Amino acid sequence: MVTEILKRDGRLDSYDESKIVRAVERAMRDSGRSDFSSAATLGVKVSDELSAVSKDGRASVDEVQKAVETALVKAGYEDVAKSFRLFRADRTRTREKNSALMHTFDEITTRDARDSDLKRDNANVDGDTAMGTMLQYGATAAKEYNEKFLLRPEQAKAYREGDIHIHDFDFYALTMTCCQIDLIKLFHGGFSTGHGFLREPNDIRSYAALACIAIQSNQNDQHGGQSIAQFDRGLAPGVAKTFAKRYRTDLAEALSLLAPDGAAVPDADRMKAVFATAEARSGEKPLLGGSPAFDAALRADILAAAPELPEAALDKALAYARKTAEKETDEATYQAMEALIHNLNTMHSRAGAQTPFSSINYGTDTSPEGRMVVRNLLLTTEKGLGHGETPIFPIQIFRVKDGVNYNPGDPNYDLFQLSCRVSAKRLFPNFSFVDAPYNIQYYKPGHPETEVSYMGCRTRVLANVHDPDRAISTGRGNLSFTSINLPRLAIEAHGNEAKFFAGLDAMMDLVAQQLMDRFEIQARRKVKNFPFLMGQGVWLDSDKLHWNDEVREVIKHGTLTMGFIGLAETLVALYGHHHGESDEMQQKGLAIIRRMREYCDALSAKTKLNWTLIATPAEGLSGRFIRMDKKRYGIIPGVTDHEYYTNSFHIPVYYKIGAMEKIRKEAPYHALTNAGHITYVELDGDMARNVKAFEAVIRAMHDAGIGYGSVNHPVDRDPVCGYNGVIGEVCPKCGRRESDELIKFERIRRITGYLVGTLDRFNDAKRAEEHDRVKHGLGGSGSAGA
C-alpha cells in the first residue's frame, strides 16, 4: 500500500489518489475525450501498480508518472498518454524556468559583486548595495518576461544565442534610450518634477542646481544617459542674472557710503526700480564685460533723482560696483560649478541604485557669461572633488570649432587650451569636432542647436528624415539599439566573402524587424509614462501632446539604431588580418561598415524614420559574444583568443600602432557611423606634465576628420597624501608603498566612455581589455635620465 510520495525537492507528502484522477481527467480533456468515469478506474489501477513495486510504501514523482502512462497505454488510451506526457514536459519546463530565474536571483542575493560578472554588467551600478540588488532582481525578471512575451521566436533565438545583442533589454517595454536636454527651453517659465513646481531660476547657483535636477528627473524616464546639449549657453543667463543682482546691490551699497549726507540716493530696494527703468530706457541689460547704453541710462537716472550727488562720487561708485560685481559673480559661478560636479557625482536615480549617466557639451558660447561658466567648470574639474579625487561625472565634452576656439586668436582659444590642460590631468573633457564634414554639413551659424552634441559614451543624433527642417541635436535622442555579432558571421562564412555579406544582410533584416517591433511598443506609450521627458516638454514636440496621448509621432524624431562589435576580429576571421595591419584590410573593413550604413539609409528613405548606425559602446557585450563563440567554435587565433571582442571599429588595443596611424585608420569610420562613434588614443605617462603632447593629439583628431575623441592615460591618486599623477609601486610624493598598507592607490580608468575609480567594477572582459591596452607608439623602455 502506497502512503507517501517523495517530491522532487526531497519533501515527503501523503499519497492522494484523487490528484492522479484529476491529472488523467485533464489529459482526457486535452485529447478531446469526455469519458471521465474511466479516470477513477485508472486511478485505482495506478495505486495498485505503485503498491506492487513499492517496498516501503513510498513512491517518487517519476514512478507515479510512469505508472500513469503505463496504465493509460494498457487501457488503450494512447492519445491521452501522449497529452499527459506533453503536459508533464511543459510542467518540467516551467519548473526549470522558474528555478533558473530563482538561481539567478540567488546569485544576485548572495554573491559578492567582486566575484560575479553578472553583477558587474554595468560598471556604474554598485551591485553590492540593497538598491542595486533590487534593481537587478527587476532587470532579471523583466528580461525573462520580455523574451517570452515580446520577442518573436527568431528574435529570441538570435538574442539568446548571441547573434545579436538587444541593448537595455530589461527596459524593452518601457523607455527610450537618451535625450539631449535643452536647458534654455526647460528653464523658461520654470518646470515641474512631478513633486512640485520650480520657478524659473534667478541666480547661477539655482541654474546649476536645477541643471542637476533636470538630469536626474529625466534619467528616471529613460534607460540611457542624459546630456545637456548647450551647457554654456544654458547656464549663461544665470551668470547674467547674478551679475545684475550683484551690480545693483553693490551700487546701492557704494552710493550709501560715498554720497554726502542728505543726498537722495536710491537704497537697495529702490535700486530695483531704477535698474528696471534704465533697462527699459536703454533696451540693454546690465552685462558682464560692459553695457554702455545701460550704464549711461542708469547714470542719468540716478543723477536726476539725486542732484546733490557729486558726479565723481557716482562714477567711483559705478566703477566699484561693476568691478566688485564681476569678481563676486566669478566666485559665485565657481562655487556653482563646484556644487554641480559634487552633485552629479553623489545624486542617485533609479531607486537610489545608480548615479545618473550625465554628459555636458560646451565650448562654443563666446559671451562673457558663457565663458565664465566654462572657465570655472574646468577649474573646479581640475581641482577635483573634496580630497582631490578625479570626478567621474559628468562626462564633459568640449566642442571644438574652427574660428571659435581652435586657433590662436579665436575668441575661445584660451578655453580650448584650458580644456587640454584639464583633460591631461582628469581624463575629461573629451573633444567633439563640429568641423568634421559629416557634422559641419548640418551647422548653421547662429543656430547652436545645429552644432553636433554627443552623449557621453558616444551617441550622436543630428540628421532628421522625419522632419528635415529640424536636423538638430536638442530635444532628441536614440530610441533603442541592437548590435550584431559581426565576428560570428565571419566565422560562419569560412572565408567566403559573399556568404558573409549574405549573412550580414539577413541579420540586418532580423534586427530591423526587431527594432521596428520595439518602436511599436514604445510608440504606444503615453505622455504620462514619461512625466518629465514628455510631460515637461524636454523631448522635441512633446509639449504639443496631452497627458494621455500616444508618443508615436514625436518619437519619430529619435533614432532606430543598429550597432556592431569586433570589426577587427571579423576581418581576421574572413581574411587573416585586421585593418590596423594593412590598407587593403582597411578597404575591406570600410566595405563592411559602408554596407551597414547603406542598409540603414535605405530603410530611412523607405520608412521616413531615422535609421542609423552606431559604433557600439560595448560593455557587458565585449565578453558575452566571445564567450559564446569560444564555446561554439573553440579558440581561433586573432578571433576568439582574447577575453573580449574589440570595440566597434577600433584597432585592437593589443596591437601596437602609432597615434597618428590609429587616428587616420579610424577617422573614415566616424563618417559612416552616424549614430555615434569615438576614437581613443592611449598614451603612457603623466599627461599633465606634457600638455603640449596632449594638444597635438587632439589637433590631429580634428584635422583627420574625427567626430569625437579622447586620450586615455593613467590617472592615479594616493588617498593618503593626495598626490595625483602616475603612480607605480611607490607614491612619488610621500614615498608610500601600496603593498605596505591596506590603503590602495586609486587608479582611474575609462570604460565604455565612463570613468571608473577602481578596476573592481570592470567586468572580466573589460579588465582583460584594460590589461592588454598598448600605449600607442611606446615601447615603455623609459629614459636613461630618469
Next chain:
Amino acid sequence: MNQSSAEQRTSPARAADSMESAARERVIRLAGFDQDGIADGPGLRCVVFVQGCPHHCPGCQNPQTWAWEGGAETTPSELRDRIFSTVLDTGVTFSGGEPFEQADALADLAQMLRPRYDVASYSGYTFEGLLKLSEKRPGVMRLLRSIDILVDGPFVQARADRLLLFRGSGNQRILDVPASLAAGSAVWTKDPAWVGEDGSARVAGAAFE
C-alpha cells in the same frame, strides 16, 4: 665615475664611429626606438635609445642598455625615415645608453632632423665633462652643436625625485645648449615646456593638493 675608468669602458661603437670614412654612412647601435613618447621632453617625441653605456649608475632604469654589444645596428638615414613617418611627433630625444659614446653618428642624425624637429639629448656626462671630452673627441662637440637641449649628469639615487620634469635626480640640469656653448658654461633653458610655467623644472604645486 672618474674620467679614466670611463675611458677604459669606452665604446667600440664610438671607435668605429670616429674611424668611419665620410663617404660611408656611420652606424648607430640602437637599443630601442619609441614614437609618440611623452615622458622624455615636451610634445610628442621620437626617442632614440642607443646601446652601450660607461656610467652604470646605481638604480638605472635601463641597465639592459649598458652592454656595448647587443641592440641592433642602424644608420642615421634609416632612423630619419622612421622619424619622418610619424607625422605627429615634433621633437626627438636621444637617450640610452650614453648618446655621446656615439656622438658622430647621432650628430649626423640630428643634422638631418633640424630645424624640422627640436632635438634633445640625455647624457650621463655633465656639460663641463663633455666640453673636456670634446678636446679629445671632436664628435662630442659636433653633437653638442647639433642639439637644442641637453639633460646632463648621471642619475644619482640619493637625489632621485619622481616629481622632477623630464629628469630622474635633482643633480641633473636641463640646458639650453646653444646658449651654454656661447657662454662657455652651463645655462639652464627658460623654455616653460621643459621647466614648467613656474620655471621650477618640477611638477607644479597645482598638480597635487
